[in-house]
Amino acid sequence: MLKAAKPTLLPLFIEFGQLFIEFGQSFIEFGRLFIEFGQSFIDFGQLFIEFGQLFIEFGQSFIEFGQSFIDFG
Numbered sequence: 001m002l003k004a005a006k007p008t009l010l011p012l013f014i015e016f017g018q019l020f021i022e023f024g025q026s027f028i029e030f031g032r033l034f035i036e037f038g039q040s041f042i043d044f045g046q047l048f049i050e051f052g053q054l055f056i057e058f059g060q061s062f063i064e065f066g067q068s069f070i071d072f073g
Helices: 002-072
Strands: none
């Protein structure tokens, strides 16, 4: 009886296999989207770091200017 059922089960196995392949491809696409999304966050993070460094440099210059102003005055 099992031998007779084997040929009829093959299309079922093929269909399930194709579903798993499509499911795996979907996961790969989601992974690529998350990587692109993460790259955008990294780019924004780098911009914030650069702005932070500029503000620090400006603050240091402002402090130096204040000290010079006080010393001169």
